[in-house]
Amino acid sequence: MSEYLRLNRAQWDERAPAHAASPGYNLARFAGDPQYLSDVVRFDRPRLGDVRGLRTVHLQCHIGTDTLSLYRLGARVTGLDFSPASLAEARALAERTGAEVDFVESDVYKALDVLEPGAFDLVYTGVGALCWLPDVRRWAAVVSGLLRPGGRLFIREGHPMLWSIDETRGDGVLAVHFPYFEQTDPLVWTDASTYVETEARFEHNTTHQWNHGLGEIVTALLDAGLELTMLQEHDSCPWDPLPGFTVGDEEGEYRLAERPGRLPLTYTLQARKRSH
Known part of the structure; x- marks a missing residue:
């Protein structure tokens, strides 16, 4: 196993139980309300x-809340993740809610080894996924390989401009500091926290991450045989990405408190696999 996979999987394995227990993921609401969606x-x-x-x-x-939500909308869903601890939580949630969802353990780049190629109508990817992958072109090839002709990719993701911002200067300035474009070497982070409310303490705190420019993502998908059908940038995201600079709304989305039009925080992209 490569170093980035080893470090990143250890981090997600350790945090998965804390995420499942947190109010942010709200698993009790999923269990109590069969109509509830992430x-x-x-x-x-x-x-x-x-x-x-x-x-x-x-x-x-991850722990399957978006996966379960797709199932509740009527999709026939398989969830894939490289973290066995995350999948344990996802399977427990599916069993608790009576959802017929399959979960498969695999690195994304090896998805075609464990799933049927060309068999899927929809490939879905949620927020905070691509930054864990070193090569967006390899990802696009996997997406294309999974889709049947005419099938589509749907992804909402953190905007690469957001990932390039350093908000820790202490002078109230949001500075473009980290790479916008994909780099060979990862950004190495050591952070003992996580993005949900928890009193848990963690030992596996070093991760490797990469940014991917929006043009790089689109071009990778085009080169992999997909056609872009939607690209919408949003001034909001479903977690607090820049504490001290953002405010939340009633829908759980966060925006810059001052002049939110300055910075795209997420985007939604759809692409369809060409039939020929």
Whole structure:
């Protein structure tokens, strides 16, 4: 196993139980309300359209809340993740809610070794996924390989401009500091926290991450045989990305408190695999 996979998987394995127990993921609401959907899926439901009956794979599914939400919208869903601890939480959630969802353990780049190539109507990827992958072109090739002709990719993701911002200067300035474009070498982070409320303490705190420019992502998909059908940039995201600079709304989305039009925080992209 490569160093980046080893470090990143250890980090996700350790944090998965804390995420499942946190109010942010709200697993109790999923269990108590069979109509409940994750904030991420609910935000994009008008863009997602009718997924009833679609054979769907959710790449980098983590603890399965978005996966379950797609199932509740009628999709036939398989979730894939490289973290066994995350998948344990996802399977427990599916069992708790009576959802018929399959979960498969695999690195994204090896998805075609464990899933049927060309068999899926929809490949779905949620927020905070691509930054863990060193090569967006390899990812695009996997997406294309999973889709049947005419099948589509749906992704909402953190905007590469957001990932390039350093908000820690202490002078109230949001500075473009980190690479916007994909680099060979990773950004190495050591952070003992996580993005949900928890009192848990963690030992596996070093991760490797990469940014990918929006043009790089689109070009990779085009070169892999997909056609772009939607690209919308949003001034909001479903977690607090820049504490002290943002405010939340009633839908669980966060925006810059001052002049939110300055910075795109997320985007939604759809692409369809060409039939020839």
